[in-house]
Amino acid sequence: MARWEPLLEQVMRERAPRLLAYAAMLTGDDAEAHDVLQDALVRTFSRGRRFDHVNQAEAYVRRAIPSVVIDRSRKFRPVPRDPADHPQVAAQASDRDAVMDVRGALRELAPRERACVVLRFYDDLTVAQISAHLGLADGTVKRYLSDASAKLAGLLGSELDLREENTVPVTAPLVKGRR
Incomplete structure (x- = not known):
């Protein structure tokens, strides 16, 4: 058994639901989120890094997920959806x-x-x-x-301001005229 396998199993057992939810937010598709998480795990564990703790391994996987999403978007151009x-x-x-x-x-x-x-x-x-x-x-x-x-x-259907100085979360509508 490779030295990284027990840590990978621990990450999957303890942290996979959170990592999958994070990937799903970025992809918007649960099926694609599974693929993105898999790719991020491969990127993280295939480079021979040594992780001292499961938290460190999770942080590396979490950091790899947005990069995987962007890389996959370059390869796969989705067809625009028609709401009808x-x-x-x-x-x-x-x-x-x-x-x-x-x-x-x-x-x-x-x-x-x-x-x-x-x-x-x-x-x-x-x-x-x-x-x-x-x-x-x-x-x-x-x-x-x-x-x-x-x-x-x-x-x-709301006014959103995503500038850095704005501290209101995305899910809350802003009062009209306030920025």
Whole structure:
């Protein structure tokens, strides 16, 4: 048995549900989230790193997930969905007044926009930390957050401001006119 196998088994046993939920937020698709998690595990454990604790291994896998999502988006270009072909999308639109489906709205963002939003609000990273994490310029991250803000506002029917100084979470609508 390789020295990393027991730690991989422990990560999968104890941390897989959280890592899978994180991947699903970035992909918007549970089936694709499984593939992304698998790829992130391979990237993490195939490089011969030594992890002292399961927390350290989980952190490496969590850090690899957004990169895997972006890399996969370069290879697989999804066909735009027509809401008429998918009744569940139309149902979500009618339920928007009752429940804001942030996860559904995140699916509509481009992979890099989605990664920036999730890293900003789920992982609570600053613009500088996101740019370092994804290997992008600060201005590029700000542009992705701005574009995502406009798209999410249209999808969720609220005014959203994803600038760094804004501390209101994505799921809460802002009072009109307040920024």
